[in-house]
Amino acid sequence: MEQDNQIFGIRAILEAIEAGKDLDKVFIQKEAQGELMNELIKNLKKNNINFSYVPIEKLNRLTKKNHQGAVANISPVSFLALEELIESVMEKKEKPLFLILDQVSDARNFGAIIRTAVCCGADGIIISKNGAAPVNGDTVKTSAGAVFNIPICKVDHIKDAVFYLQSSGIVTLGATEKAEKEIYDMDLNLPLALIMGSEDRGINPSVLKIIDEKAKLPMFSTIDSLNVSVACGAFLYEAIRQRR
Known part of the structure; x- marks a missing residue:
């Protein structure tokens, strides 16, 4: 087609x-x-x-x-350079909220995440150039057009993006079931970048080693993980709840 x-x-x-x-x-x-x-x-x-x-x-x-x-x-959208995004947002906001997607590869999951991120007022989404879901027709459709309403950055390596965010005074927090703390125990009312991992492997271990914080969602069944777009929504809305 x-x-x-x-x-x-x-x-x-x-x-x-x-x-x-x-x-x-x-x-x-x-x-x-x-x-x-x-x-x-x-x-x-x-x-x-x-x-x-x-x-x-x-x-x-x-x-x-x-x-x-x-x-x-x-791509139906243009991508920003990471430095350009961070500098422009931090000039306007004291407590920005960024979203990093580490190898989320399904276009429909990506679209759903974009839609939620826009609804939550996130300031930008950072993805890797290789292995990430394409920004294609499925992404646009699933996001209900929200993809045109939020800056998206493509970076060579997620680790480099994490280091740059940290050097800019932004706390990096990864969503992982391996975390000891739950998201509801974390302070999200600060300059923050939430990191969500791929559908099958989660956040890359090399990225997990360098981020500032890790958190998980409480689970009350034998199923130990949620769809990444659903988990991302839960994390984003907890950040919004704390910031209101």
């Missing part, structure tokens, strides 16, 4: 990169070769653009046009 935010063909994608377009994901045909294809792959790596190798059947499903072994999705 073809989309308005889709481009195909090696040269067209190279031109999009040159023009500074926000490419959300690029699909490259497995074992594709040639000078122009090598140039594309080199440019994707140089610009740290998320791409993956797929069978030709996948590309043929994405578009009926002559794709030359490459199809790209252009």
